[in-house]
Amino acid sequence: MSKIIRIGTRNSELALWQAYLVQGQLEKLDYQTEIVELSSVGDEILDIPLHQIGSMGVFTKTLDVAMLRGQIDIAVHSLKDVPTQLPETIVQAAVLKRADVHDVIVYKGTEEELIADNATIATGSLRRTAQWLHKYPTHNLTDLRGNVNTRLQKLEDNNWNGAIFAKAGLERINLLPSNHLVLDWMIPAPAQGAIMITALDSQPEVLEACAQLHHKETALCVGIxxxxxxxxxxxxxxxxxxxxxxxxxxxxxxxxxxxxxxxxxxxxxxxxxxxxxxxxxxxxxxxxxxxxxxxxxxxxxxxxxx
Structure with missing residues (x-):
């Protein structure tokens, strides 16, 4: 295949890590690639809770449009952010082997302060909010938006006891601090820890290249x-x-x-x-x-x- 595969990605550090992972795997198979960085609506609007900004595809639409316009050949997504219905002509090209699925809470102070009755916990996820409040109904939950780096900084800058993250995201960019607890009781988001590649259904050579990265066991589980x-x-x-x-x-x-x-x-x-x-x-x-x-x-x- 002589074509250079243009890999579309959001421009956050975590998204770029995922894109470079795909790039490395494709280049090991002797495909030529280049990274195309784009900014999504979900990355740009940080002062409104995620569920209030038309959140279906808020992190993926920009890449979808770029693909339909012919600016990129594939897009790399955190699969948990991808709507279950893909745009017409865009298909799942591969699902990579899954990383750790757990959520973690990064905390300040002591573990005792973290679970005290008046603790304040930050997260932008309704799923995490609901499960945390079920276990700790007296806690205060506050909204937290932004990429991983931004959210860690906001935790540092604010008088919060802790903030909840996906463990895989922190580990992938070497930002998992020692002051964290794995929330093994919290059920993760569907497809958490998995990476999806999408492509146009009219590009058989690109689909063939991506198929070599596909992990069937992960695909079965996240599909369920x-x-x-x-x-x-x-x-x-x-x-x-x-x-x-x-x-x-x-x-x-x-x-x-x-x-x-x-x-x-x-x-x-x-x-x-x-x-x-x-x-x-x-x-x-x-x-x-x-x-x-x-x-x-x-x-x-x-x-x-x-």
């Missing part, structure tokens, strides 16, 4: 999680957690729909054979909807649309 989210009719900012993992010849899935204030939760846990797992996410979502999740989802949407 994203089916769970889409069947609940929740966007990537709704308070929905979902995590699937392969254990020998089976897939275990746990999912959660939370009220934004954390008081009410609808959860599900199932194990299925791998051959039956493609419908697991949808089935688990339907179970939650049938058990009162439909009413809860309507209430959540009212808040998100405000």
């Amino acid at each position: 999680e994203r089916d769970f989210m889409s069947t609940l009719e929740g966007g990537c900012t709704a308070p929905i957690g979902g995590y699937a993992e392969i254990i020998q010849d089976k897939v275990a899935f746990k999912g959660l729909l939370s009220a934004i204030d954390g008081v009410e939760q609808k959860g599900v846990f199932r194990i299925a054979n791998i051959k039956d797992a493609t419908v697991l996410g949808k089935e688990c979502a339907r179970e939650i909807l049938a058990n009162g999740g439909d009413v809860l989802m309507k209430e959540i949407k009212k808040v998100i649309k405000k």
Whole structure:
């Protein structure tokens, strides 16, 4: 293939790390590449909560438009930020092997102060807010926006006890501090820790190149999680957690729909054979909807649309 593959990416440090990872893997396969940096709406508007700025695709639309205009050949995304419905003619070209899925809280002071009744915790995620409030209902939650570096600096600059991050993001750019706790009780966002490459369906050579980076096991698991989210009719900012993992010849899935204030939760846990797992996410979502999740989802949407 003589064509240079133009790799589109957001221009944050983490997004660039992901793009360079893809570039390195493609170049090991003897493909020529170049990085094209772009800024997304989600990166530019930092003074409004994420769920209030039309958050479906807020981090991906700029790259979608650049691809449709022929400015880039592929786009590299944090998969948890990608809407479950891709634009027409844009397809999933590959899902890379997943990193750690856990959330962590980076804290100041002592661990005792972190869980004290009046603690203030920062996060821009409704999912993290809801699960944290369910466990610590007396805490104050404050909005936190920006790339990883910006959010860490805001934690340093403000009188907050802690802020919640994806562990994989901090580890990828060597910013995970020692003063953190892994939140192994918090169910991650669907597809957290995974990287997706998208491309046009009319570019077979590009699709063939990307297919060599595809990790089938990760793709199966994140597909289940994203089916769970889409069947609940929740966007990537709704308070929905979902995590699937392969254990020998089976897939275990746990999912959660939370009220934004954390008081009410609808959860599900199932194990299925791998051959039956493609419908697991949808089935688990339907179970939650049938058990009162439909009413809860309507209430959540009212808040998100405000």
